[in-house]
Amino acid sequence: MRLMFLGDIVGRSGRQAVIQRLPGLVERYRLDFVVINGENSAGGFGITEEICQDVLDAGADVVTLGNHSWDQREALVFIERQPRLLRPVNYPAGTPGRGANLFVARNGARVLVMNVMGRIYMDALDDPFAAVARQLDACPLGEQCDAVVIDMHAEATSEKQALGHFVDGRASLVVGTHTHVPTADHMILPGGTAYMSDAGMCGDYDSVLGMDKEEPVQRFTSKIPRSRFEPANGEATLSGVCVEIDEMTGLATDVAPLRLGGKLAPALPGFW
Amino acid sequence: MRLMFLGDIVGRSGRQAVIQRLPGLVERYRLDFVVINGENSAGGFGITEEICQDVLDAGADVVTLGNHSWDQREALVFIERQPRLLRPVNYPAGTPGRGANLFVARNGARVLVMNVMGRIYMDALDDPFAAVARQLDACPLGEQCDAVVIDMHAEATSEKQALGHFVDGRASLVVGTHTHVPTADHMILPGGTAYMSDAGMCGDYDSVLGMDKEEPVQRFTSKIPRSRFEPANGEATLSGVCVEIDEMTGLATDVAPLRLGGKLAPALPGFW
Amino acid sequence: MRLMFLGDIVGRSGRQAVIQRLPGLVERYRLDFVVINGENSAGGFGITEEICQDVLDAGADVVTLGNHSWDQREALVFIERQPRLLRPVNYPAGTPGRGANLFVARNGARVLVMNVMGRIYMDALDDPFAAVARQLDACPLGEQCDAVVIDMHAEATSEKQALGHFVDGRASLVVGTHTHVPTADHMILPGGTAYMSDAGMCGDYDSVLGMDKEEPVQRFTSKIPRSRFEPANGEATLSGVCVEIDEMTGLATDVAPLRLGGKLAPALPGFW
Amino acid sequence: MRLMFLGDIVGRSGRQAVIQRLPGLVERYRLDFVVINGENSAGGFGITEEICQDVLDAGADVVTLGNHSWDQREALVFIERQPRLLRPVNYPAGTPGRGANLFVARNGARVLVMNVMGRIYMDALDDPFAAVARQLDACPLGEQCDAVVIDMHAEATSEKQALGHFVDGRASLVVGTHTHVPTADHMILPGGTAYMSDAGMCGDYDSVLGMDKEEPVQRFTSKIPRSRFEPANGEATLSGVCVEIDEMTGLATDVAPLRLGGKLAPALPGFW
C-alpha cells in the first residue's frame, strides 16, 4: 500500500503547489492514501472550508491540523461536518471535530489517522502518549484497521522520537509536523513503524517558516512588531514522506522523503 | 575551499564514529577545514580535555559547544588554554573561554568560526543577532577573513532561519545544532551564505536524541525519573554538512549533507 | 470550622518553625484542620517519610506536594501507605499515591483535600481544571463533604485566579503554592470560596525561594553553576492562610493571612 | 524622603482609581516622589500619550512599562518626547525611549528610576542584572543620585529576589511588577534596600489579572478563544508600596504596602 504524507501547507504558494502537483503524484505513483497537514493553509493561519475542500479535491484523503487549528474561526464550525479534517486528539473534551478517524484507502485498506499535539514548548494539553495509546487500543493495527498514520504536531525532536518508539510496531507511520523544516532522519524503527521527525512544509523555503522573512528578522533584532506576518510568495517546495506499507502486517517496508519544486534539493521515492 | 561541519557528538558511539571515519574523510575529500560540535561528547553531557584532544587529533580544526558546555566542569578550566574549543559567544561577559576565533585552514585561508546560542525555548542569554553582528563587524568576510562559519546552537527553526537571513552574504555557512536531527533544507541563501537548519548529531539514531530510548519514553509517559540518561550504544551516524566556498568571495558555491554509517540514509557530497 | 493552610516548608529552618510553632497555633486557635505543603521540606527538595511524620505529628492533618514530589525517591514508595500525603491529582494514571482524599476534621467535618498542579511555565501534565472538576463532581461540597481545600501548585497568577473562579461556590478554599512568596490578595470570591494566590513558604525569606542566596545570584549573573542549592538557615517565617468556614454551607466567611517569625511582617487572623 | 510606587494600572477602572485617589495620597502623605507602572493602562494593553499625561497630572513623577510597552503603537513615538515614561532598560540597542532616567523629587533629591525586564518565562532580552549594574555604576547612589528605584518587571519570584540581593545596598527600592498580584514580602534587605516581589496592580481584583474573568476561564478550560480580553470594570484597588528613604544614605528605613479601595484588604503605611 502506497501512502504519502505532506507537511504543513503555508499560504497561497503552498496551496498552489499542492493543487498543481498532487494530482500528478497520485496518478504517477498510484497512491492509495494521502494525508496533508493544513494548519497554515489560509494566509499562514488556520484553514477555511473552501481551502480544505480544494486540498481534498486535489487528492488528499485527510487534512490534519495543529496549534493553528482555530485561527480561522469558521473551522470550529465546519469541522463538525467534515470528517476528513482532523484536529489534535488531545484537545480538551468537548472540542469541536475529531482527532482520529478511520478511512478507506483506494486499495480498500482501512486506515486509522490521528493528529496529536506535543507539549514540550507548546500549549498545555493532555498527555499525547496516553491519547495515542487509547486510540490504538480501540482500533489496533492488524485487527480493526490495516494501517495507522500518526501526525505528531510538535516542536521538540525528543518528544517526537519518544512517541515513535512508544508506538513502534503499532503504527505504520509516525511523522512530525510544525517545525516547517523537513528532517533527514526517515527510517523504519525496529518494530516496523516508519518514522520521520518532521515532514517539512509545503511552502516557500526562502523565508522564515514560510512567512516573508523581513518581519521575523526585524522582530528578532528589534523586539518590536512592525507589520503582520505574511506568507512568502516564492515557489513552494512540496515536502513530505512516502511509505510503502505491507498489506498483511500494516507495517512499513520502505520510507523515503518527497521534496519537489522550490528551493530545496529534490527527493523522490526510489522504490515506487 | 572545502569545509565540513559535523553536528553534536553524542557519547562513546559518536566519538568512535568521528575517530574512525573522520581521518578518511579529510583525506578522501582533501578537506581544508573541519568544525565539529562536541557538547555531548562526554557521556552525553559536556566535554573533557581528553575527548576534545581526541576529536582535534582525528582531524577537527575547531570544536564548538552549546547549552551543555559546562556539564563537565573541567571544561571551565581547560577551555582557557584550548583556543580551538569555542563556547557560545553570547554567554555573559567574564565567561571562561571564547565564542569566536580566527583560524588558518589547510589551504591558508583565514576562517572565522563562531558558536552562538539561540534563545527561543533555551536559556536566557544576550541577543545572538547582536553578538554575531559585532563579530562580523570586527572581522568582515573578504577583508579580515576568507570564510566565516557560524554554529547556531538553537531549538527553534524560526530563530535559525532568521539568523541565516540576517547574515546572508556576510558568512560562508550558518548551520544549526542542538536538535540532534539533521534537516534536509541545505541551500544557498540569495546572498551566498550556505544554510542548514540542523546538522544532526554524530550518534546512534535508534534513540531519543542519542540517548538510550527507554528512560526518555518512560519519563514522557510516567513523569517520574527511573534512572540516568545514558547514551545509546548502537553504531553512530556521522551527520553534518559539506560546503564548497569560493576563495575569492568567501561565499558558498555548493552545499550538501553528509551522513555516513548507522541508521540514517547515507548522503555524500556529489560535487567533490 | 477553623482551617489553616501553610505554604511550602523549605529545609530544616522551615521544618523547625513548623514543629516549634504549629502545636501552639493549633491549641491557641482551636484549629479544626491543618494542611501544609511539604514539597521542599527535605533539604529543599522533596520529602522523606520521617519528615512527613514529623509534620503530621506537629499538627498537620494533610501534607501536599508539587513539582518536587519525587525529589526524594522514597516518597514514591511510602506515599502508598500514607493516605495523609497527597501528590498532584493531575499526574498521569498509574502514578503512586493519590491526589485527593477525604479526611475527618477535629470538629467531625468531612474535608476533601486536593493537590493539583498548574501547567503555565510548569511541567506538562493533564488539565488541572478538568481534574479538579472530576473530584468535585464525585464529592460535591454540602453533599459528600463539608469542606473542600484545593492546593493549586502553580507559577502563573492567571492560572491560579482562573481556577479560583472556576470552582467558586464549590470549594471552601483555593490557595496557591510554589512561588514561595505570600500574596496579599486573600479574599472571598463572589460565590463564597476563600482565595489566595500564594500561601508563601515556611522558610527563611532572606534568601532566594528559601535557598541560600549566593548561588542563585551568581547563577543568574554568570550562567554557570558553582555549587548545589542549599536551604538558607536563618529563622523561618511560617506563612499561610486562615479560613473560617460556615459548617452549614462549607463556604468561607472569613479569610486572613498568617505570618509568624522570621523576616516578614507578622500577620494573625483577627477574627479568631 | 517619602516614595510611593504603584503597580500596573489596568484599564479604565485602574486609571480612575489613580486619578481619583492619587492626588489625595500625595497631599495626605506629603509624598516626595511617585512612580507608577502603566503598561496595561490603555484597555489592558499598553499606554497612550493621553493616558500617560493623565497619570502624570494625577501626581506620578514617572511612569514605567514592561512587556506590553508597545501594545499601543503610538508609544513608540511619543516616548521619545516624554522623558518621564520609561521602557525596560534591557531592550535592544536602538529601541525608542529610555529605560532609566534621573529626576528631581519634590524635596530636591535626585532620583534614578529604572525599568528592567526579567527573562524567566518572559521574552528573550539582554541580561537584566548586567543592565542594572551598568546604570548603577554610571550613577551610584550617594554620589550622582540620592535615591534609586528599580521596577523589575518579571514573572518569576526567584529572579526578582535575586535582583534584590544583587543590588542590595546600591538601591533604595527594588519592586516587582507584572504578576498583577501584590506580595506580602515587603522588607528591608540586609544592605538597606527596600524590597517587595510584586506591587500588585491598580485594577479590579475580581478578575483574572484585571481582565474580565469569563474569557480567561473559558480559554483555560476549552483552549479556544471566544472573544477579546476586556478589563474588568469593578472598583479598582490601588496597590503598591511606600518607602521612607534616609536622605543621607539613600537607603530605606521603612517599607509598607499600600492597598486602597476595591476587593483587597486595605493597607496603609503606619510610619507616615
Ligand SMILES: [Fe+2]
Ligand atoms: Fe505549521
Ligand SMILES: [Fe+2]
Ligand atoms: Fe504548528
Ligand SMILES: [Fe+2]
Ligand atoms: Fe547537543
Ligand SMILES: [Fe+2]
Ligand atoms: Fe544542545
Ligand SMILES: [Fe+2]
Ligand atoms: Fe515549593
Ligand SMILES: [Fe+2]
Ligand atoms: Fe513547586
Ligand SMILES: [Fe+2]
Ligand atoms: Fe502588567
Ligand SMILES: [Fe+2]
Ligand atoms: Fe507585564
